[in-house]
Amino acid sequence: QVHLVESGGGSVQAGGSLRLSCVSSGYIYKKNCMGWFRQAPGKEREGVATINIDDVTTYADSVKGRFTISRDSAKNTLYLQMNSLKPEDTAMYYCAADGGCRYSDLREDRFGFWGQGTQVTVSS
Numbered sequence: 017q018v019h020l021v022e023s024g025g026g027s028v029q030a031g032g033s034l035r036l037s038c039v040s041s042g043y044i045y046k047k048n049c050m051g052w053f054r055q056a057p058g059k060e061r062e063g064v065a066t067i068n069i070d071d072v073t074t075y076a077d078s079v080k081g082r083f084t085i086s087r088d089s090a091k092n093t094l095y096l097q098m099n100s101l102k103p104e105d106t107a108m109y110y111c112a113a114d115g116g117c118r119y120s121d122l123r124e125d126r127f128g129f130w131g132q133g134t135q136v137t138v139s140s
Contacts, residue, residue: 018042018129020111025134032101032138038094038111038131049117052085052096053124054107054136061110063122065096074120078104101138108133 024036036052051066065085066074073085084097094111112127119126 018113020113020129020131022109022111022131022134025109025136027137027139028101030102030138030140033097033099034101034136036096036098036109036111036134036136038096040092040094040111040113048113048115049119049126050087050094050111050113051122051124051127052094053110053112053122054105055110055133056104056107059107061124063124064109066120066122066126067094068118068120069116070118072118072120074122076122098136101136103138103140106136106138108135 019041020038022038049068052064053061054064055061064076064079065083067085082100087094110133111131113129114127
């Protein structure tokens with residue numbers, strides 16, 4: 017069974033930075049596509065960034081140039097480095113994973129496994 021655990025969320029002021037981590041277990045990590053999604057209160061969940069098995073990354077327009085998705089295969093860990101944070105980045109952030117795939121988009125239906133989420137709050 018795939019298990020994903022996020023960490024690294026918190027409260028920061030606008031312009032600050034946070035790095036989210038997602039530790040995965042239960043499958044061959046480097047053969048999987050993975051992603052970060054977020055859901056703000058009263059809004060639908062949206063894709064933030066994904067990385068496929070070829071390490072091709074895709075970002076939402078709203079975070080391009082500010083966020084970076086990466087992974088450390090040796091540690092079975094996915095990261096999301098978030099810089100220049102804005103109040104509109106406030107949301108619950110979720111890690112997602114699925115089997116080997118080469119999609120390059122932000123569709124959440126590509127992913128069958130989800131973490132519990134970590135809260136990010138950005139104050140102005």
